[in-house]
Each structure stands twice: as structure tokens, then as C-alpha cells.
Amino acid sequence: MTPVTRTIHLRDLTLGYERHPAVHHLSLQITPGALVAVVGPNGAGKSTLIKALAGVLTPLSGHIEGLQREHIAWLPQHSELDASFPIDVRGMVATGLWREVGALGRFTTAHRQRCDAALAAVGLSGFEARGLDTLSGGQLQRARFARLILQDAPVVLLDEPFAAVDQRTTADLLALMHGWQSQGRTVIAVLHDIAQVREHFPQTLLLAREPVAWGATAEVLTDANWARAQSLHEPFDERAGECEAGAPGAGPRHPHPITTALEATP
Numbered sequence: 001m002t003p004v005t006r007t008i009h010l011r012d013l014t015l016g017y018e019r020h021p022a023v024h025h026l027s028l029q030i031t032p033g034a035l036v037a038v039v040g041p042n043g044a045g046k047s048t049l050i051k052a053l054a055g056v057l058t059p060l061s062g063h064i065e066g067l068q069r070e071h072i073a074w075l076p077q078h079s080e081l082d083a084s085f086p087i088d089v090r091g092m093v094a095t096g097l098w099r100e101v102g103a104l105g106r107f108t109t110a111h112r113q114r115c116d117a118a119l120a121a122v123g124l125s126g127f128e129a130r131g132l133d134t135l136s137g138g139q140l141q142r143a144r145f146a147r148l149i150l151q152d153a154p155v156v157l158l159d160e161p162f163a164a165v166d167q168r169t170t171a172d173l174l175a176l177m178h179g180w181q182s183q184g185r186t187v188i189a190v191l192h193d194i195a196q197v198r199e200h201f202p203q204t205l206l207l208a209r210e211p212v213a214w215g216a217t218a219e220v221l222t223d224a225n226w227a228r229a230q231s232l233h234e235p236f237d238e239r240a241g242e243c244e245a246g247a248p249g250a251g252p253r254h255p256h257p258i259t260t261a262l263e264a265t266p
């Protein structure tokens with residue numbers, strides 16, 4: 001695994017679509033090996049942030065530093081696309097090796113063995129030749145985690161990885177995630193299950209189009225911070241223009257200071 005030697009810095013980051021901001025003025029730093037949850041109301045900008053970290057959404061303003069695309073493994077929100085793709089389980093999982101194998105590279109016996117080992121690690125031995133469309137939702141999510149294993153990236157981005165997944169599968173995938181962290185990887189996950197966040201994630205970012213609180217999970221997930229997240233989120237205008245101080249719907253620049261429960265040390 002390529003070690004990450006750099007801290008991830010988000011500097012006054014504003015993200016959006018066609019100049020309409022969805023996340024405003026986010027500044028924080030994430031140290032290598034951190035296990036970070038991103039939470040907030042629906043539409044708070046969590047997936048938008050993950051897409052920007054993954055490098056598929058260019059910031060409207062501000063900067064992301066310390067992240068390179070080849071250092072990232074990204075699990076987007078569960079999509080029907082994976083399931084409908086006419087490919088078998090091993091073939092889908094093997095796409096996790098594309099950086100190594102490349103478009104013209106040869107898929108060797110060693111690659112095949114690594115695919116099968118990754119499938120074994122997620123409890124899918126024996127499923128190698130099955131079509132993706134024959135898998136249950138939980139089995140498909142296990143296969144997507146097997147692909148992440150093969151990507152072998154120092155930074156793992158997970159967007160609602162346990163949505164619509166049963167308890168047993170969630171427990172197995174959480175164990176894998178903890179294993180990644182103990183190997184020194186940074187894991188950043190969008191989650192809705194707050195009990196799960198409290199139990200498994202030492203650090204949390206509470207987002208409501210702008211950062212509400214960031215730091216130690218117990219200090220971030222307070223009733224007061226949730227109330228503030230709701231109150232900040234509700235007045236936002238979906239069609240707000242560019243992010244300007246005082247612009248209607250754009251959100252004033254830092255109307256409240258971000259609650260920083262701790263500086264971002266693991």
C-alpha cells in the first residue's frame with residue numbers, strides 16, 4: 001500500500017453545481033489514519049463533499065490539499081448500475097485492479113487469486129462466477145467492498161455504505177473498515193445511523209450545507225448541534241446563486257463559527 005504521508009486539508013471549500021453552492025466555506029484537516037463520519041440532514045451536502053474529495057467535482061472555490069486521485073478508493077451510494085451490469089462477481093471485483101492492470105495489461109493468475117482472496121475476505125467465496133444480478137443487496141455490497149480491498153488505497157471514501165444492508169452484513173463490513181484503519185488508512189464515511197457513528201467513529205463532521213461541528217464524535221453529536229443543523233438547513237434556497245455574504249439563500253459567510261470539538265488529531 002502507498003502510505004499517505006500528508007494530512008488532508010480543506011481550505012474554505014465551497015462546492016456546488018452550476019455555480020449553485022451546496023456546501024459552504026468548509027475548513028478542516030484530517031490526519032492520516034483518521035476514521036471520520038460525515039452526518040447531517042438530507043440534502044446537507046454530504047455526498048457532494050465525498051464527490052469533491054474523490055476528485056469528480058471541482059470546487060467552486062477553496063482548496064483540497066493532501067489528496068491525490070490515485071490514493072483514493074471511493075464507494076459511491078448504492079446504485080442499480082452495478083447490479084445491472086452484465087458481468088460476473090469476479091469481473092466486477094477485478095475492476096478494483098484497473099490501476100495495476102490497465103486497459104492493455106494482462107489479467108494474470110496472481111490477479112485472479114487476489115480477486116478470490118478479496119471475495120473470501122468479504123464472505124463471498126463460491127460466488128465468483130455468479131452474475132451480479134443474482135446477488136442480494138447485502139451480497140452486492142460485500143462484492144463492492146471486495147473491490148475496495150483490491151484498490152488498496154490509503155484513503156477510503158464510503159457514501160452510505162450500510163444503507164439497506166442487514167445487521168450481520170453491516171457488522172462484517174464494519175469489521176473490514178476497522179481493519180483498514182488499523183492498517184493506517186484514512187476512512188471517511190457518510191452515515192445516517194447515529195448510534196453506529198457513536199460506536200464506531202472517533203471523529204465526526206456535522207454538515208448542514210455549511211459545517212456545524214467537527215471533532216470528537218461525542219462532542220459533535222449534541223442536541224444543540226443537531227438543532228443548529230436543522231435551523232441552518234431549512235432556510236436554504238435550492239436555487240441560490242453564487243456564494244456571497246448576505247446573498248439571499250446563499251447563506252451568510254460563517255453566520256455561526258463552526259463548533260470545533262478538537263483540532264483534527266486522531
Ligand SMILES: Nc1ncnc2c1ncn2[C@@H]1O[C@H](COP(=O)(O)OP(=O)(O)OP(=O)(O)O)[C@@H](O)[C@H]1O
Binds near residue numbers: 022047238
Ligand atoms: N448533480 C447535481 N446537480 C444539481 N444539484 C445537485 C446535484 N447533486 C446534488 N445536488 C444538490 O446538492 C444538494 C446537496 O446534495 P447531496 O446529495 O450532497 O446531499 P446529502 O447530504 O448527501 O443528502 P442525502 O442525505 O439525502 O443523501 C441538494 O440540494 C441536491 O439537490
